[in-house]
Amino acid sequence: MQKYVVGVDLGGTKISTALSDLNGEVICQTTVPTNAQEGEIPVLNRIIESVEKVIKDGSVAYEDIKGIGIGSPGPLDAEKGTIIYTPNLPFKNFNLVEPLNKKFGVPVFLDNDANVAAIGEYMFGAGKGAKDVVFFTVSTGVGGGAILNGKVYRGHTSNALEIGHMTVAPDGPRCNCGNIGCVEATSSGTAIAKRGQEALNSKVETSLRKYETVTSYEVFKEAAEGDPVCIDIVNTALNYLGIAIANSVAIFDPEVIIIGGGVSKVGDIVFDTVRKVVDKRCFKSMAESVKIVPAGLGTDAGVVGAVALALLETEDK
Amino acid sequence: MQKYVVGVDLGGTKISTALSDLNGEVICQTTVPTNAQEGEIPVLNRIIESVEKVIKDGSVAYEDIKGIGIGSPGPLDAEKGTIIYTPNLPFKNFNLVEPLNKKFGVPVFLDNDANVAAIGEYMFGAGKGAKDVVFFTVSTGVGGGAILNGKVYRGHTSNALEIGHMTVAPDGPRCNCGNIGCVEATSSGTAIAKRGQEALNSKVETSLRKYETVTSYEVFKEAAEGDPVCIDIVNTALNYLGIAIANSVAIFDPEVIIIGGGVSKVGDIVFDTVRKVVDKRCFKSMAESVKIVPAGLGTDAGVVGAVALALLETEDK
Structure with missing residues (x-):
């Protein structure tokens, strides 16, 4: 057996x-x-x-x-x-x-x-019981996968769901892939850290100056403490992540969108901002129907x- | 039988x-x-x-x-x-x-x-023989459909492939749906006509002034004749359409993308511009593998x- x-x-x-x-x-x-x-x-x-x-x-x-x-x-x-x-x-x-x-x-x-x-996530995590699940992982890079009609969707060359390389800011920052304005270049942990470092290299006043090295962790932390520069960096990054997710809602009309990876662990600010963008940009029926939840597996x-x-x-x- | x-x-x-x-x-x-x-x-x-x-x-x-x-x-x-x-x-x-x-x-x-x-198109037109096909129709509005793994993909609320309402210009023109910067608001026939009318209402010099009414047809025609204002309108619209299609390549990694509808009938300039954007914005292997073709059914x-x-x-x- x-x-x-x-x-x-x-x-x-x-x-x-x-x-x-x-x-x-x-x-x-x-x-x-x-x-x-x-x-x-x-x-x-x-x-x-x-x-x-x-x-x-x-x-x-x-x-x-x-x-x-x-x-x-x-x-x-x-x-x-x-x-x-x-x-x-x-x-x-x-x-x-x-x-x-x-x-x-x-x-x-x-x-x-x-x-x-x-x-x-589809079988045992936050997507359990759903038929169409789109998964985003947002950490060093941005990647993802989709289970559609109960099957993994892989595409013609096995590269489907390269959602990190969706263009969300046509005139935005350059991505490691060579393209301009990918969501990986606007909203990954690496991108958020880079914006923090750019702020340090400029003359703006920011509480980031107290750190020796700045990663996305410090940017999120100082944003939560009220530093206007960090708040702006975080809002911009999460707004673009929201656009990528709103586009995925328009395209897949999924039952659940799951966000995993380091950036998702920052918590409410990530999910609240993404939800706001989805509600603003998507058709009402689809925005209301889609659940946007953190990954369930540890x-x-x-x-x-x-x-x-x-x-x-x-x-x- | x-x-x-x-x-x-x-x-x-x-x-x-x-x-x-x-x-x-x-x-x-x-x-x-x-x-x-x-x-x-x-x-x-x-x-x-x-x-x-x-x-x-x-x-x-x-x-x-x-x-x-x-x-x-x-x-x-x-x-x-x-x-x-x-x-x-x-x-x-x-x-x-x-x-x-x-x-x-x-x-x-x-x-x-x-x-x-x-x-x-999947069964009898330009997608015949392919397994994963994404179809765009670009005319008054922008819509689409997808056949994935040989099945129509409909999504959770039957609204999948609302690709006309993908955000491609986060600070762009307002769409009829209420959102800002949908590809329908940047690249549909209606959007192109609207940009032509806006040019007429401004003080710019354009060969569009000889027409009583301006639709996307006149804008494409005058662009082909060399009018710089119309060339700019057409390039901008097709560039954003290219971004929407490049995003669909990153997401679906399809074998074929088919473009139908009135705007697609304008011909080479549409397909050449879209292809250039896809080659610039997508991973090389996916850009090389995907066919981007006009609808085959009449x-x-x-x-x-x-x-x-x-x-x-x-x-x-």
Whole structure:
């Protein structure tokens, strides 16, 4: 009886692996360092050993495993199961699915971090019970994923939901991608920190001057304390994030929009500002119908998402 | 043997109805005036009579009909089969699906103009053979539809793909919807005409002054003749349309984007400008992979789309 799945959260510093039942209940879990500098094969072996370990720890036979889900930074080709390239992992055009499939004889699924987080939220987090869910993650960068009609939407080249690179400020700041005015360039943690540093480099009076280094944390903190420069930076950033989310409402008419990532953890000011922009810019019926909520999964989101990927992809099978 | 479907294109001035085989070959067709002023029941009866007529003209039995598709202006509720309200038709919260279903004993499907046009293009037009298709119609307004993973994507409240109301110019012109800077307010035929009229009301020198009335047609014509004011209006409008389409590429990573509607018929300048913006603003792999093409269906697009709706919704049934 196939009563279990395995989820692997592959990161630049650690690999977290969990055995779960078909309800997403984690039975056992292991975390090991990635040691990416050792190269492709040692890291691959560490993934295989981790999967073996949780299966053994759970006293489960290989035949009991319905599938394995792997979440990894991208870009990757989910259909082929190949990691194309990623800065913090050794894999280059490396098919990660085949060796695991060969070793364990079960279906193996690979998807990028943002899609895996979206699936996790859809199945076990803030999107539970909804049919159409759009997930934004706002931290160093801005990314996302969407579950539409109960399926992950990946697009023609596996790059759908590059929502961080939606243009929201046609004459705005330049983005790392080369484009101008992407929401990643206006509203990511990095962008907010950069605006703070620019303020320091100018002659304006701001309470940021008391810090040696300024990240988005200090900008949000000083905004909350009433510093007008920081209030302006935060309002501008969140207004553009609101536009990106309002555009997603107009496009997807989703049941739920989930915001995760470091910036979302700042709390009410983020959700209140975004909600105001959505109410102002969207059709009333759609604005009223869409829920805009923080991510529901905690620190285990990566591995729970990988479990959810395996469950979603093997559903009805 | 269910070898036929019927498509009904319900418009404010006429009702076009076609009997088609399962390959979308139209066997016979009839067009009658809507006479909307006569009210709900007479118009409903005219729809029923039109369906009866094409079935009779095609010498087909009711049992041979697999389904009926109806395209109508919205807003409507596709799931319930109800037209909520539309300015040029008598129906108010009127269920159009039930009486036809009762009369003909076959599944009946209702969808809005833009979705029906998208389905038509997906099955028989410029999107034929593609899996993920996004359709923009740019004329008086800007609307659209999307076929994702081979299915119409409708969203939670049946309002998905309100792409005309994507914000592309946060400080731009006010839209009829109340929002500021929607692509409908920057790039529709109405918006282009309005910019032309604004130029006339100002003191600038423009060759538009020779016309008694200025629509988008005259603005495009004088731009092609070299009038700098019109060139600027056209470039600005198409640049914002390009941003909306680039955002759709970042979001959907589609195989094909189809542009239909009056503005698309202006030709190369529209497609060249949009392509330039997409190449500038999108990730290289996605920009290179996406085809941006004019709509492939002609004057019969409405009824062919309605046929396609019936075919798509009864597929594998």
